Amino acid sequence: HMVLEVEYSGLLKRARSMIPRASVKEASFRQGNFSLWIEPLLSDDAGHYEALVRYGKETQRCQVKLDVVTAAVTVNPPGLLVETEPLWLNCNSSHSAKLVGVQWFHNGSLVPISSRFQAHHGALSISRLSVSDSGPWHCELTYSDNEKVFATFNLQILGLAGPASPVVYAAAGSAADLPCTLNRDPKASGILGVSAHWSHLAGRDLETWAIFRNGSKGSFNLHLSEVGQGDSGQYRCAVSIHATTITRDVTLAVITVTPSIKGPVAEGSHLLLICSLTHPRGHERFQWRQLSS
Ligand SMILES: *[C@@H]1O[C@H](CO)[C@@H](O)[C@H](O)[C@H]1NC(C)=O
Ligand SMILES: *[C@@H]1O[C@H](CO)[C@@H](O)[C@H](O)[C@H]1NC(C)=O
Ligand SMILES: *[C@@H]1O[C@H](CO)[C@@H](O)[C@H](O)[C@H]1NC(C)=O
Numbered sequence: 001h002m003v004l005e006v007e008y009s010g011l012l013k014r015a016r017s018m019i020p021r022a023s024v025k026e027a028s029f030r031q032g033n034f035s036l037w038i039e040p041l042l043s044d045d046a047g048h049y050e051a052l053v054r055y056g057k058e059t060q061r062c063q064v065k066l067d068v069v070t071a072a073v074t075v076n077p078p079g080l081l082v083e084t085e086p087l088w089l090n091c092n093s094s095h096s097a098k099l100v101g102v103q104w105f106h107n108g109s110l111v112p113i114s115s116r117f118q119a120h121h122g123a124l125s126i127s128r129l130s131v132s133d134s135g136p137w138h139c140e141l142t143y144s145d146n147e148k149v150f151a152t153f154n155l156q157i158l159g160l161a162g163p164a165s166p167v168v169y170a171a172a173g174s175a176a177d178l179p180c181t182l183n184r185d186p187k188a189s190g191i192l193g194v195s196a197h198w199s200h201l202a203g204r205d206l207e208t209w210a211i212f213r214n215g216s217k218g219s220f221n222l223h224l225s226e227v228g229q230g231d232s233g234q235y236r237c238a239v240s241i242h243a244t245t246i247t248r249d250v251t252l253a254v255i256t257v258t259p260s261i262k263g264p265v266a267e268g269s270h271l272l273l274i275c276s277l278t279h280p281r282g283h284e285r286f287q288w289r290q291l292s293s
Contacts, residue, residue, distance in 0.1 A: 003049070004036060043068045069095040073139055073153035080189045082244045083159030087126045091139030093149040101142035107135050131159035131183060158191070158241065159183055160248045167281060170227045172256040180237035180248055182218030194241050196220035201234040209235065222250075229254050232278035253279040 004022045005013040006029070014022055023037045034053055038045055046068040053060045071093035081087060091102060104111040104124050111117050111124070118125045122141065126133060134157045141149040161183040170176035178198075186194045198209040198220075212220045220237060232254040238247045259265070260272035275286055 006034075041068060043070055069093050069147070069149055071095075071139075071141065071149045071151035073137060073151045075153060075155070080186075080191065081129055081155070081157050082241050083131055083157055083246050084128050085244055087129055089124045089126070089137055089139070089153065091122045091124075091141060091151055093141055093151065095141070095143055095147060095149055097143035097145040097147060099141055100144050103140045103142075105138040105140070106133070108138075129157055129159075131157050131161075133157055156184075158186060158189070160237075160239065160246060165249050165251070167251045167253055167279070169253050169255060169277075169284075170224075172228055172254050173226055176224045176227050176231075176252060178222040178224070178235055178237070178250045178252060180220045180222065180239065180250070182215075182220075182239065185217040186241065187214075187217075191241060194218075194239065197238045197240070198222050199236050199238070200231075201236070224252075227252065227254055229256060229278060251279050253277055253281075 001015060002013075003015050004024065006024060007013070012024075014020075021038050021040065021042075023039075024034065025037065028035060034051055036049070036051065046066055049064045049066055051062050051064075053062075071091070074090045074092070075081075076088040076090065077085075089104070091104075099122065102119065102122055104117075104119070113119055116127050118127075122139075124139075134155055136152055136154050138150065138152045141151075143149070159182070161181050162179055166179055168176055168178055180196060180198070182194075186192075192214075194214060196212045196215060198211070200207050200209045210222055220239060222235065222237070224231060232252050235250045235252060236247055237250065238245050255275065255277050258274045258276065260274065261269065265271050273288075275288070277284060
């Protein structure tokens with residue numbers, strides 16, 4: 001059937017099914033290059049094409065066979081993945097020539113083969129997913145006939161948001177919120193029954209502090225209404241999603257100011273105010289300020 005026709009007058013006719021995917025490039029056309037552009041290409045466009053060019057009494061023809069190769073990245077296991085889980089990415093295409101090479105790219109950079117990323121023919125295995133593995137994965141298949149075929153997949157990974165080992169600073173007597181939030185709402189992805197278990201490392205033992213079920217929009221933050229020095233230290237939030245548990249260690253550092261003299265201070269005496277911080281990281285900056293008299 002007719003795909004596209006350009007009349008002598010310049011009038012362009014197109015088959016309804018091809019509108020507006022088929023076109024000719026006007027500048028090349030005027031120079032005698034009558035190439036047909038099809039964009040975007042569909043697998044149904046495969047087949048034999050013929051172009052007829054008529055001028056005066058002459059007709060010239062050229063024939064082109066169009067093969068449409070489909071390619072896709074498939075993910076195993078399918079569905080939303082959770083941080084630390086293993087994963088297989090499969091890259092395959094319908095091209096029939098012999099496959100000679102496969103390359104994988106993540107966010108546009110070539111993936112180095114390492115203990116975490118292993119290549120097996122057309123597949124890539126990732127042993128422990130991390131949130132940073134989210135985003136577009138792109139595979140490039142090279143065939144013995146020098147054809148290259150590409151496919152992309154946008155990977156989404158459920159994991160904990162924010163820095164890997166956060167430190168929360170709080171003044172003694174004030175409230176503190178320890179963060180433990182998923183990077184997306186599991187309910188919105190159809191994952192129900194997510195729970196979080198908070199524990200506090202007291203001495204050498206992990207004491208259960210709180211257990212949350214479901215959470216609100218993936219948030220399992222622990223609110224402490226009034227912290228004291230004894231509350232400082234390491235907390236662990238363990239979030240269970242299906243059979244996978246992901247953890248986050250949060251350090252609570254408590255700041256206290258202690259005067260060297262207890263009770264009322266006589267004018268003229270020597271007073272020392274000591275600012276202390278439990279669990280200093282070493283990069284903290286201290287600033288003294290008098291709030292009001
Ligand atoms: C003809 O034009 C098309 C589109 O502009 C271009 O891709 C192609 O290389 C040209 N062919 C020749 C032989 O110049
Ligand atoms: C493409 O990958 C899927 C999923 O792993 C697999 O079932 C299928 O056999 C593959 N097809 C080809 C042509 O390799
Ligand atoms: C959590 O969600 C599950 C599944 O929707 C539900 O059965 C359960 O009652 C919920 N638990 C709480 C404490 O809301």
